Amino acid sequence: MLMKFLFAKNEEIPAGSATIFFGFSSIFWFVVGTGLGSFNAAKLAFPDWVTGTELFAFGHMRQVHVLAVILGWISMAFGMTMMYMTPALGNTKLWSEKLGLWNVFIWNVGLSLGLILLWMGITSGREYSDLIWPIDLVVIFGVLLPLGINVWMTIAHRKTQGIYITNWFFGACIFMLMIVFLVGNSPELFNLTGLTEAYMTFWFAHNVLGLWITPVAAGIAYYTIPKLTGNPLYSHRIGHLHFWSIVAFYSTPASHHLMSAPLPEWLKSFASVEGVLILIPAVAFVANILLTLKGKWSMFVENLETKFSITGVLLAIPLNMQGGFQQTRAINWYVHGTGWIVAHAHLALLGMSSFLEAAAVYFGLQQMLRRKLYSLTLGNLHYWFFIIGFCVYWISMTIAGLMQGAGKIYEVPYIDVVVAEHPYMIARWAGGTMVFTGNVIWLYNMWMTAREGTLVPKGRYAHELAYER
Amino acid sequence: MGWKFDQPLYCLSDEQEQKEMLELMEKTKFGGLSEGNNKLPMPLVALCGLIILTAFMITQPIWGQRPNAEIYTDFVALMDSPEVQRLATGEEKMKFITQQAMAKATGRTPGDIERHPMSWNDLLNVSASIKEVQAGGGQYDLASYNVIGNRIQLANFEGYVQANGLRERKQPWFDKGYAIDIFYVSYFCLTMVLVIKQLPHFTRKPDMSKAS
Helix, strand or coil: CHHHHHCCCHHHCCCCHHHHHHHHHHHHHHHHHHHHHHHHHHHHHCCCCCCCCHHHCHHHHHHHHHHHHHHHHHHHHHHHHHHHHHHHHCCCCCCCHHHHHHHHHHHHHHHHHHHHHHHCCCCCCCCCCCCCHHHHHHHHHHHHHHHHHHHHHHHHCCCCCCCCHHHHHHHHHHHHHHHHHHHHCHHHHCCCCHHHHHHHHHHHHHHHHHHHHHHHHHHHHHHHHHHHHCCCECEHHHHHHHHHHHHHHHCCCHHHHHCCCCCCHHHHHHHHHHHHHCHHHHHHHHHHHHHHCCCCCCHHHHCHHHHHHHHHHHHHHHHHHHHHHHCCHHHHHHHCCCHHHHHHHHHHHHHHHHHHHHHHHHHHHHHHHCECCCCHHHHHHHHHHHHHHHHHHHHHHHHHHHHHHHHHHCCCCHHHHHHHCHHHHHHHHHHHHHHHHHHHHHHHHHHHHHHHCCECCCCCCHHHCCCCC | CCCCCCCCCCCCCCHHHHHHHHHHHHHCCECCECECECCCCHHHHHHHHHHHHHHHHHCCCCCCCCCEHHHHHHHHHHHCCHHHHHCCCHHHHHHHHHHHHHHHCCCCHHHHHHHCCCCHHHHHHHHHHHHHHHCCCCCCCHHHEEEECCEEEECCCCCCECCCCCECCCCCCCCHHHHHHHHHHHHHHHHHHHHHHCCCCCCCCCCHHHCC
16 A cells, blocks of 8 residues: 555545554564564573574674664654644644655665664664664665655644644754764764764764654653643743753763763763753653643543553653763763663663653554554553563663672672672563563554544544443 | 843733734644643742752762872882882782872872772883873873873863963863853853743733634
């Protein structure tokens, strides 16, 4: 069906097609990404699991997992939300469904190619920016630019006088991510080495998180919570504080990832202060959303999308408390290079961000398919597998990280630390596998929704109708 | 956009502009969504202030630095002495040297020596470089060097330019990174006040029932 639409006239493509293809692609990549995560975690928990084949070695598999989740699940879920929220918020239609469909097609092909190359060991060798430069160019000009053109043109053709805050985030973050990709990958393009390469690598890694993954997820919540609850967004003012503090304070502290590196000390001091100031957009975001929920807290229990959304918002609190303080010299000394950081990264990507996106994908797919979710039971099962699995992962890795930190500082023999943290590695695998299982259930549930979900009458929202299963 | 500065803490927009903004909020529905004109709650403002204060306080002083080469001056002076040469093992030599150096040191140096113990082999390796700098062989004094394992390295502090044209490499009491931050945060706060106070005053609530 995708192939048919790719060569059809724009007017002949049904509205919402790009959203649906983006939505299902994102869930597919979430299953792949968490499946790879479960596989990799098993290698750490059970060292004899799949050995003897170079392709399945941890060093080959780790970055495939990371980029399948970031560029497959999270970014495609963002693409999906942009395809339906941007026009909805401008009381208009998507500028080009056809461009959206080409976008999702090139994205899937490019990502598959990039991940296969990574799997084969063809990599830039730099964490997070592992993809080789030709694939980076595909991401910038084949993925982000078409996405940006569609979003920016839809905003330009809006029928409202103002621009809602969600679209500020969407429009700005695509632009900022393109800059991050161009500049962050410059070490490979211009053969920069040494400290410059290290700095640019973590400038990229920090800003992919800070100017893409967390702010776009927050922008999504500004849509889903008022939409689901029917309450107006609490404060336009707080929205200003959130948006501008993201731009000011999240874009600047990249060197706090390299506190032990021989970067100029003033740069690290500057970055460390900015790192704590990241708490300002965090408290603004959490306050605005929770105050918007006023009088509708029962929906946190009763409504599946609100449950996912508010869980994501609540996880932003520990995420930013950790993030703000773990980068200071006094704490970074202890936790740097340990499982604590792995736990924190998963709190951002698998916790806060993924819960917010899951809510938006649930909501958006039902709206665009005009079908009510196939099974609430499966939806709830997905939620509980997700949250319990995530918490088991996060807590076990946090504890393992503290043990590793103690081992590092007190110069405990490395093998003793490996033995001591073994139970936590098993817990990590169990938690990750629960998340993966939940996602398989989700994919089945959405597939069945598309096939057999109850039709939603025109003018109604899916969440206003009662569940039938 | 008009500016009005007679009541800057109330609102920076004139009456007509406030009215137009409120009408816009009332009539605009972004795909069914609307925005409230509520104020920044006082606890949120207080929390932001606390965060800014905490950001500066928790990151100072510059903590966790590598040891300064100057703290090992007495180590180098003692290493060739007959008392040290008489001792059989490296551990014994370093125990003696450390005790002597700490007893002689003043100020923060005893604590620095305690936090940064050195092995005999590292001392043998690093001593030549320390002696060379002491003899005036470089442009910087020993306090400008860090000891990294078994070698010394010019510290990565980039302080102010001195009279001799070189940048200061000693740990400052107030890093210029913090000075940059003070300006950066101040500009941010000023900009946010201008942006937020330009909106209609929060006591004026849009009537959402008018929205289409």
